[in-house]
Amino acid sequence: MTASDKLAEAAALKREKNYQGAIAAYDAALANVEAPDEKTCLAVAQCHAGTGQKDKALDWLALLTRGGDDFPAWQAASGLLRKLLKDNPGLSAPHAKRTGRVWLTGSYTLAQLAPLLQLAALAVNVNIEVAVADYGQHRQDALSPDSQMYAFDPDVIVIALHHSDLERSVSDLSVQETVAEATQDVSMIWQSIRQNCKARILCTNIAAPLDEAFGHLSSRVPESRRTIIHAVNNDLARKANELGGVTLVDVEAISAQIGKRAWFDDRYWHLSKQGVSFKALPLLARHMAALIAAEFGLTKKCLVLDLDNTCWGGVIGEDGLAGIKIGQGDAKSEAFLAFQMAVKRLQQRGVILAVCSKNNDADAREPFEKHPDMVLKLDDFAMFVANWTNKAENIKHIAKTLNIGLDSLVFADDNPVERATVRELVPEVDVLPMPEDPAGYVRVLGDYLGFETVSYTREDANKTEQYRAKSRIAEMQATTASLPDFYKSLHMKAEIEPFNDFNMPRIVQLIGKSNQFNLTTYRYSEADIRDFMQQDGAVNLSLKLADKFTDHGLVSMIMARLVESAMDIHLWLMSCRVIGRTVEDALLGELCLQARARGLKKLRGSYIPTAKNALVETKYADFGFDCIAKLDDGKTIWEYDIEKQGDISSPYIAVNTRVEA
Numbered sequence: 001m002t003a004s005d006k007l008a009e010a011a012a013l014k015r016e017k018n019y020q021g022a023i024a025a026y027d028a029a030l031a032n033v034e035a036p037d038e039k040t041c042l043a044v045a046q047c048h049a050g051t052g053q054k055d056k057a058l059d060w061l062a063l064l065t066r067g068g069d070d071f072p073a074w075q076a077a078s079g080l081l082r083k084l085l086k087d088n089p090g091l092s093a094p095h096a097k098r099t100g101r102v103w104l105t106g107s108y109t110l111a112q113l114a115p116l117l118q119l120a121a122l123a124v125n126v127n128i129e130v131a132v133a134d135y136g137q138h139r140q141d142a143l144s145p146d147s148q149m150y151a152f153d154p155d156v157i158v159i160a161l162h163h164s165d166l167e168r169s170v171s172d173l174s175v176q177e178t179v180a181e182a183t184q185d186v187s188m189i190w191q192s193i194r195q196n197c198k199a200r201i202l203c204t205n206i207a208a209p210l211d212e213a214f215g216h217l218s219s220r221v222p223e224s225r226r227t228i229i230h231a232v233n234n235d236l237a238r239k240a241n242e243l244g245g246v247t248l249v250d251v252e253a254i255s256a257q258i259g260k261r262a263w264f265d266d267r268y269w270h271l272s273k274q275g276v277s278f279k280a281l282p283l284l285a286r287h288m289a290a291l292i293a294a295e296f297g298l299t300k301k302c303l304v305l306d307l308d309n310t311c312w313g314g315v316i317g318e319d320g321l322a323g324i325k326i327g328q329g330d331a332k333s334e335a336f337l338a339f340q341m342a343v344k345r346l347q348q349r350g351v352i353l354a355v356c357s358k359n360n361d362a363d364a365r366e367p368f369e370k371h372p373d374m375v376l377k378l379d380d381f382a383m384f385v386a387n388w389t390n391k392a393e394n395i396k397h398i399a400k401t402l403n404i405g406l407d408s409l410v411f412a413d414d415n416p417v418e419r420a421t422v423r424e425l426v427p428e429v430d431v432l433p434m435p436e437d438p439a440g441y442v443r444v445l446g447d448y449l450g451f452e453t454v455s456y457t458r459e460d461a462n463k464t465e466q467y468r469a470k471s472r473i474a475e476m477q478a479t480t481a482s483l484p485d486f487y488k489s490l491h492m493k494a495e496i497e498p499f500n501d502f503n504m505p506r507i508v509q510l511i512g513k514s515n516q517f518n519l520t521t522y523r524y525s526e527a528d529i530r531d532f533m534q535q536d537g538a539v540n541l542s543l544k545l546a547d548k549f550t551d552h553g554l555v556s557m558i559m560a561r562l563v564e565s566a567m568d569i570h571l572w573l574m575s576c577r578v579i580g581r582t583v584e585d586a587l588l589g590e591l592c593l594q595a596r597a598r599g600l601k602k603l604r605g606s607y608i609p610t611a612k613n614a615l616v617e618t619k620y621a622d623f624g625f626d627c628i629a630k631l632d633d634g635k636t637i638w639e640y641d642i643e644k645q646g647d648i649s650s651p652y653i654a655v656n657t658r659v660e661a
């Protein structure tokens with residue numbers, strides 16, 4: 001029986017409401033299918049829902065969003081999701097790592113997008129509740145402090161813009177005035193939101209329509225609509241960078257992926273002010289969901305690469321250096337070259353690279369050292385693991401050594417058996433569905449949205465060097481006789497300074513990403529942080545670390561304030577890559593000095609347990625804090641007597657402070 005016959009049998013059983021039989025038939029039909037299409041995923045989800053297996057139904061609904069962008073299938077799936085949530089209060093996706101409330105508003109109708117966005121969020125492990133404003137209410141929502149938007153108390157506000165916004169006054173103003181007015185209008189909305197609530201802001205730029213009076217002259221004529229829209233988009237990007245706390249959804253680029261004729265549908269614009277065609281809504285929902293996940297700190301960190309037939313054509317151990325395919329001259333070699341170039345661009349942007357290959361180590365390294373056409377070099381990888389251990393175990397080793405979660409890893413391998421094994425044994429890892437033809441590798445990498453991020457800092461550019469240093473440090477620690485000797489051999493230096501405009505982007509990023517060493521796990525926008533800094537008695541400390549291997553950049557921070565005659569630690573976190581280096585000792589030491597300078601004798605802090613921060617459950621106790629309260633929700637409150645116990649310090653880190661007492 002062919003796979004299509006098995007699918008037909010499963011569909012027939014489903015129509016008879018023999019859901020258990022249908023599930024078994026679907027399992028058999030899909031045994032060797034890596035990425036089922038969206039309609040099949042919907043059918044399997046419906047069968048699981050029919051048998052009461054709600055968690056499995058949610059898993060298949062999440063998988064559906066990766067299977068294609070068929071609008072009717074997405075619409076039916078979102079309806080099933082709503083029913084499951086309505087019938088089962090408190091139900092959430094089995095792998096959800098964040099929950100949030102999202103408000104949709106803008107200059108076109110968004111009612112059809114809302115349920116698709118909620119569905120797309122399942123695939124990025126975020127449970128969201130979505131509310132939708134009436135058409136064209138984004139200005140009123142933002143400017144009125146008592147609007148329904150603020151009453152909803154959203155975690156994220158999505159503002160969708162349409163090119164019709166520019167047509168209100170384009171004939172009355174100069175090009176410069178039109179661009180300035182449009183930018184000012186949108187930035188006024190952003191600023192008002194920041195003044196009235198703490199929600200993160202996602203705002204689209206503007207997709208330029210196809211019709212253009214100037215035709216092919218449009219790029220050369222300032223007055224053309226296309227040129228004006230591009231100028232507005234550039235101004236919005238500049239303004240978002242200036243204000244901070246605003247993430248732009250690049251719908252001009254997204255619309256180019258599907259094609260402008262598919263993106264716009266004038267019939268529905270005139271009927272109901274539907275600014276994006278139904279056909280394009282799933283694509284938009286997936287991109288928005290990816291950015292919402294990034295806002296919640298769920299950006300993937302590391303791309304783990306196989307080598308043979310993934311980074312080059314052929315098998316290095318059999319074909320030798322001259323026999324592998326990479327470089328110019330034939331289609332296959334150029335495809336692998338293009339893939340390496342795409343990977344290199346990710347690495348330069350801050351994605352960590354690692355190798356996980358079944359190979360002799362020397363053979364695996366040889367192309368990076370000797371082949372003239374290799375784009376990637378050994379120094380581009382934070383870890384290089386080439387042996388004959390199964391890849392699932394090696395991937396776990398990579399995550400442990402780099403001290404990042406398995407759910408931060410993405411795996412690329414040409415071998416479908418290896419991909420299936422990793423999916424089965426390490427389900428936390430995202431596995432890319434690599435096609436048989438290497439010409440499709442770049443497209444797969446480009447379509448993957450897990451690496452989407454909402455910020456970029458100097459530390460990101462140096463990330464590979466920092467994590468490679470971490471790997472070297474782990475090797476050195478394993479061979480050093482004692483921990484004190486190991487710490488001393490690192491020659492660590494720390495620089496502690498207050499929050500400032502220069503380090504603010506990294507601080508915001510660190511707050512959004514740090515989960516393990518994070519005592520309270522509060523998530524703050526830049527506006528929230530700046531508000532905190534203005535409070536009386538507030539102390540805000542950031543710490544940069546360097547050692548003999550690398551400059552790790554800004555890796556830790558504390559936000560504290562005067563509360564009841566004690567210096568209360570409101571938020572204390574540290575990058576996972578320097579955990580266990582006594583960085584926390586150095587930072588607490590500076591906080592002791594700041595407390596003393598204010599005449600305070602005690603430090604106070606809270607620990608709020610989460611699924612990720614068990615690492616720091618005893619952190620306050622380790623420093624000699626006394627537990628003074630245990631609350632029903634698991635929160636504990638701790639206190640340290642500076643006068644009685646003395647200042648905390650690290651004997652292994654030379655500290656240079658720029659903080660005024």
